[in-house]
Amino acid sequence: MNPFAHAPESPKTRWRDRLLLNEDLNFLLTNRVPRIALTRFMGWFSKIRSPWLARLSIWVWRQFTELDLRDARLQRFDSLHACFTRELVPGARPVDPDPAVLVSPCDAIVGALGTVQAGTVLQAKGMPYPLADLLGSAEDAAAFEGGQYLTLRLTSAMYHRFHAPDDATVTDVRYLSGDTWNVNPIALKRVERLFCRNERAVLRLRLHDGQPLLIVPVAAILVASIRLHCLDVLMHLRWRGPRDTRCHAELTRGQEMGWFEHGSTLVILVPPGLAPVVRTGERLRMGQALLRRGPVIGLS
Structure with missing residues (x-):
């Protein structure tokens, strides 16, 4: 089975892909903004320890990405940062042993x-x-x-x-x-x-x-x-x-x-x-x- 195979296209997927694939709009929204200020804000926001805020933020995140947390070691997070930097369950990423x-x-x-x-x-x-x-x-x-x-x-x-x-x-x-x-x-x-x-x-x-x-x-x-x-x-x-x-x-x-x-x-x-x-x-x-x-x- 292909681990990256996607589920059948949904209305959410269609509108999200139309938005993300519009190059001019994508570039405008992700670059022609106060990049450093937004980055510093996200650094602060992501570390707020609040399980309900983390759940809400992850829900919003999932509207724009194919976020899959099934192989995460934890399934509940007390901050968005904890989800960003999540560890995986042991064995989730087998390492090729070939010395070549x-x-x-x-x-x-x-x-x-x-x-x-x-x-x-x-x-x-x-x-x-x-x-x-x-x-x-x-x-x-x-x-x-x-x-x-x-x-x-x-x-x-x-x-x-x-x-x-x-x-x-x-x-x-x-x-x-x-x-x-x-x-x-x-x-x-x-x-x-x-x-x-x-x-x-x-x-x-x-x-x-x-x-x-x-x-x-x-x-x-x-x-x-x-x-x-x-x-x-x-x-x-x-x-x-x-x-x-x-x-x-x-x-x-x-x-x-x-x-x-x-x-x-x-x-x-x-x-x-x-x-x-x-x-x-x-x-x-x-x-x-x-x-x-x-x-x-x-x-x-």
């Missing part, structure tokens, strides 16, 4: 992917951006020239925690404060260098075989805070540093690394020798095979 693959760190829809060429990658077709701008370092960008990048988009209804794609050590974290543009496909086609504008963190990992890997969580409107277990701090819009933090966090494949407070994007960067086994538009669950050690076969 790296697994998806999160539930996601695969966005742009391909080879880093001349220090440039794509956020959407026809919308390139300099990798150095995303990472805040030309040296880091140069280290992944000829390697692969993958963009994994988490929708607001998805499970929002992200995990280690393989046995690895987190060696340091760079935090880059920024804006809170929406990161949906409509915005990615219209806003140049969008990922480079938004708040983000750059997590540098060393895999068990010695290869480097970067995971870049990019925040978005209504999100703009990132929690990492390897750092004893919540990174958010009002936090101004330090920019670079050394750490030494050893992780096993599938171990939880942190979470977003709504939904957003992970950009994954790997060196040559790792090939994607997924395609643009594919829906993934955390733990599914994402990359295989071997030659790049040009999936897109």
Whole structure:
């Protein structure tokens, strides 16, 4: 059975999809608004501890998304934040044990992917951006020239925690404060260098075989805070540093690394020798095979 299969189209689905697929209206409602102010408000509102307010907020949320809480560890929440950052029941996300693959760190829809060429990658077709701008370092960008990048988009209804794609050590974290543009496909086609504008963190990992890997969580409107277990701090819009933090966090494949407070994007960067086994538009669950050690076969 396809875990992402949808129920038959309902009147609610029809009106919601008409609204969300109207590109001009979608872009206006999710970007041409006071993004940072709304994001800060949502951060405050979501943490109000009130079970009845949480139930009401979740009901409204469900009118616009396919929110499915059947695999959540808790079925009742005392705040909207608790629902956003929910844990899952044990075994809900089996992790591929094949040592030849790296697994998806999160539930996601695969966005742009391909080879880093001349220090440039794509956020959407026809919308390139300099990798150095995303990472805040030309040296880091140069280290992944000829390697692969993958963009994994988490929708607001998805499970929002992200995990280690393989046995690895987190060696340091760079935090880059920024804006809170929406990161949906409509915005990615219209806003140049969008990922480079938004708040983000750059997590540098060393895999068990010695290869480097970067995971870049990019925040978005209504999100703009990132929690990492390897750092004893919540990174958010009002936090101004330090920019670079050394750490030494050893992780096993599938171990939880942190979470977003709504939904957003992970950009994954790997060196040559790792090939994607997924395609643009594919829906993934955390733990599914994402990359295989071997030659790049040009999936897109």
